[in-house]
Amino acid sequence: MTTRTLLRSGHVISMDPGIGDLPQGDVLVEDGRITAVEPEISADAEALDMSGRIVIPGFVDTHRHTWEAPIRGVAPDATLDDYFVDILDTFAPLYTPDDVYAGNLAGALECLNAGITTLVDWSHINNTPEHPDAAIQGLRESGIRAQYAYGSANTSLAEYWFESTIAIPADDVRRIRSTYFASDDGLLTMGLATRGPGFCVDEVVTAEWAMARELDLPITVHVAMGRLAGRFGMVKQLHGLGLLGPDTTYVHSCHLSGEEWQMVADSGGMISVAPQVELQMGHGWPPVMQALEYGLRPALSVDVVTTVPGDMFTQIRAAFGAERARVNADCWQANMPVPSTMLTVRQMLEAATVNGAHVAGLEDRTGSLTPGKRADVVAIDATAPNVAPVHDAVAAVTLCADVSNVDTVLVDGVIRKRDGRLLGDTARALRLVGESRDRLLAAKEAKKAKAPA
Numbered sequence: 001m002t003t004r005t006l007l008r009s010g011h012v013i014s015m016d017p018g019i020g021d022l023p024q025g026d027v028l029v030e031d032g033r034i035t036a037v038e039p040e041i042s043a044d045a046e047a048l049d050m051s052g053r054i055v056i057p058g059f060v061d062t063h064r065h066t067w068e069a070p071i072r073g074v075a076p077d078a079t080l081d082d083y084f085v086d087i088l089d090t091f092a093p094l095y096t097p098d099d100v101y102a103g104n105l106a107g108a109l110e111c112l113n114a115g116i117t118t119l120v121d122w123s124h125i126n127n128t129p130e131h132p133d134a135a136i137q138g139l140r141e142s143g144i145r146a147q148y149a150y151g152s153a154n155t156s157l158a159e160y161w162f163e164s165t166i167a168i169p170a171d172d173v174r175r176i177r178s179t180y181f182a183s184d185d186g187l188l189t190m191g192l193a194t195r196g197p198g199f200c201v202d203e204v205v206t207a208e209w210a211m212a213r214e215l216d217l218p219i220t221v222h223v224a225m226g227r228l229a230g231r232f233g234m235v236k237q238l239h240g241l242g243l244l245g246p247d248t249t250y251v252h253s254c255h256l257s258g259e260e261w262q263m264v265a266d267s268g269g270m271i272s273v274a275p276q277v278e279l280q281m282g283h284g285w286p287p288v289m290q291a292l293e294y295g296l297r298p299a300l301s302v303d304v305v306t307t308v309p310g311d312m313f314t315q316i317r318a319a320f321g322a323e324r325a326r327v328n329a330d331c332w333q334a335n336m337p338v339p340s341t342m343l344t345v346r347q348m349l350e351a352a353t354v355n356g357a358h359v360a361g362l363e364d365r366t367g368s369l370t371p372g373k374r375a376d377v378v379a380i381d382a383t384a385p386n387v388a389p390v391h392d393a394v395a396a397v398t399l400c401a402d403v404s405n406v407d408t409v410l411v412d413g414v415i416r417k418r419d420g421r422l423l424g425d426t427a428r429a430l431r432l433v434g435e436s437r438d439r440l441l442a443a444k445e446a447k448k449a450k451a452p453a
């Protein structure tokens with residue numbers, strides 16, 4: 001029997017150029033798939049009243065270390081250099097599989113609550129072979145759509161991060177691929193989260209890229225950020241090794257040279273920008289506009305909740321404000337008028353939705369409200385005091401709304417949030433992530449007590 005849900009009478013922003021915006025529109029979902037987006041649909045279906053709501057495709061977060069949910073807000077004033085020491089060298093080695101499970105479950109529920117229906121989980125916390133299984137279990141139980149990107153262990157900075165000679169264990173990547181991802185059609189898919197040139201020696205880089213391609217895994221790598229990696233010339237190095245390709249996402253990319261931008265564009269690469277982190281922690285300017293200028297389709301990401309908020313509204317506004325600030329400052333310096341081609345809020349909503357699906361390798365099934373795609377749908381309450389009255393629905397979503405206005409969330413046609421309330425056992429996830437926080441803090445203190453003065 002076909003299960004039908006009809007989202008009725010919302011202001012639909014489809015992000016599908018063939019459909020456009022429907023000031024009053026219906027979205028029909030059948031067996032988890034969008035089958036029609038039209039001004040009015042009559043169907044024998046469970047009806048969800050969307051009047052007073054703005055209906056959009058779910059947001060896509062293209063890069064988050066979801067395991068960090070138990071240490072949310074622990075490093076508020078950190079720079080990127082501080083973060084390497086305070087998080088990756090201090091907390092990461094203490095993580096047990098239980099901490100990773102709690103972090104991924106609570107972190108993914110946090111995403112759903114905020115209207116993020118697809119997540120690229122950059123999981124460089126594989127301290128033992130039990131860790132990846134725990135991470136995947138947390139994602140799976142949440143009901144989110146995710147690309148699980150298998151990363152390195154995080155046992156110490158010295159071993160794993162600078163000129164590292166230790167590769168991601170190929171046997172275990174193969175085990176995870178065959179155990180959980182025999183098909184690429186599921187709610188969870190797989191990628192490889194690699195460190196790249198400058199962080200690893202060339203032999204490791206080459207081996208990891210080869211493994212990803214042998215196993216048909218998309219690659220995601222941090223490049224061109226901060227004081228150190230900003231000067232590595234990572235894309236140029238990858239080009240020199242003959243490794244650039246359309247399967248690779250370059251995260252941050254703040255300090256790419258013009259030559260490197262062209263190399264990314266020519267090779268069909270993809271860009272994930274984490275604006276709040278980049279502005280706040282010293283990675284560099286969020287390069288949304290640069291990516292667009294090279295014909296790329298930049299997407300957005302949260303990256304680390306140790307230091308920034310975990311929602312996409314923040315990311316949209318950070319990138320939008322930063323880009324305009326940069327252009328305005330340059331024009332002030334040159335005593336020139338600002339150009340008429342400044343970044344727009346619609347471009348930001350594209351970055352947060354359909355470009356995100358492109359970067360996550362999932363544009364065939366999510367990112368827009370298009371018949372044939374899976375039903376990943378979010379409704380924003382446009383009657384709330386911070387959103388009403390609405391003049392421009394895209395502005396309402398990108399500049400007015402926040403997490404408190406995320407009213408309804410569907411993933412793969414399943415209702416995960418309704419009337420502003422997350423469904424499922426959120427209390428258990430919050431209890432587990434709280435216990436994980438306590439355990440990690442105790443382990444940190446114990447390690448400090450043992451360390452030589």
Ligand SMILES: [Zn+2]
Pocket residue numbers: 063065122222251303
């Ligand atoms: Zn990151």
